[in-house]
Amino acid sequence: MSTKQFKNEKIEHYKKQFENAKVAVVADYRGLTVEEITELRRGLQAAQSDLTVTKNTLCKVAAKGTNFEAISELMTGPTAIAFGFGDEVASAKVLAKFIKENKKGEILGAVLENKVLTADEAKKLASMPGREELYAKMLGSINSPASGLVYSINGVMSALVRAIDAVAKQKA
Numbered sequence: 001m002s003t004k005q006f007k008n009e010k011i012e013h014y015k016k017q018f019e020n021a022k023v024a025v026v027a028d029y030r031g032l033t034v035e036e037i038t039e040l041r042r043g044l045q046a047a048q049s050d051l052t053v054t055k056n057t058l059c060k061v062a063a064k065g066t067n068f069e070a071i072s073e074l075m076t077g078p079t080a081i082a083f084g085f086g087d088e089v090a091s092a093k094v095l096a097k098f099i100k101e102n103k104k105g106e107i108l109g110a111v112l113e114n115k116v117l118t119a120d121e122a123k124k125l126a127s128m129p130g131r132e133e134l135y136a137k138m139l140g141s142i143n144s145p146a147s148g149l150v151y152s153i154n155g156v157m158s159a160l161v162r163a164i165d166a167v168a169k170q171k172a
Helices: 003-020 034-046 056-063 069-074 090-102 119-127 131-171
Strands: 023-028 049-053 079-084 106-112 115-117
Touching: 003 049, 003 056, 003 079, 023 069, 023 090, 023 119, 034 049, 034 090, 049 090, 056 069, 056 079, 069 106, 069 115, 079 090, 090 106, 090 119, 106 119, 115 119
Parallel strands: none
Antiparallel strands: 023 079, 023 106, 049 079, 106 115
C-alpha cells in the first residue's frame, strides 16, 4: 500500500469519526502502555465512545469542514481523541476517571458543539452528571410531590387507626 493511499484512508477514517461524534475529547497519552490504552479503549467502548491515537496533520485535514474544525488548536504533541457518539459527558467521564486512577496522561481539551473547551472546562464536563443521571433526577423531582402526598395521607390514616385501637383497648 502506498503512503499516499494510507494517508487518504486515515483521513477518511477520521472524517467518519468527526461526522458521527457528538463530542471529541483530546488527551495526551504519553506514559501509557499498550495494555493501558487497550483498557481505556474498552472502557470507552462501553460508554459508546472510541479512542483513536491520531496523526495530528492528518487529523487537522480531516476536521476541515466539520463541526470539529476547531480541534486543530488542541492538536499538539502526541494526542489521542476520545470520540463520544452517545452521551456527550460519558467519554470525558471515562477518560478523566482513567487518568485519575492511573496517574498517567492528561486531558488537553475538548470540542463540543463546535466550541473548543479548555482542559479545565473539559474536566468540568467530566464531572457533570450524565444523561441517565439527569433523567433519574428529573423523574425523582416529578415523583417527589406525589410520594409526599401518599406518605402524608398514609400517616394520617395510620394515626387514626392507632387512635381507634387505643380507644378500643381503653374501653375494654
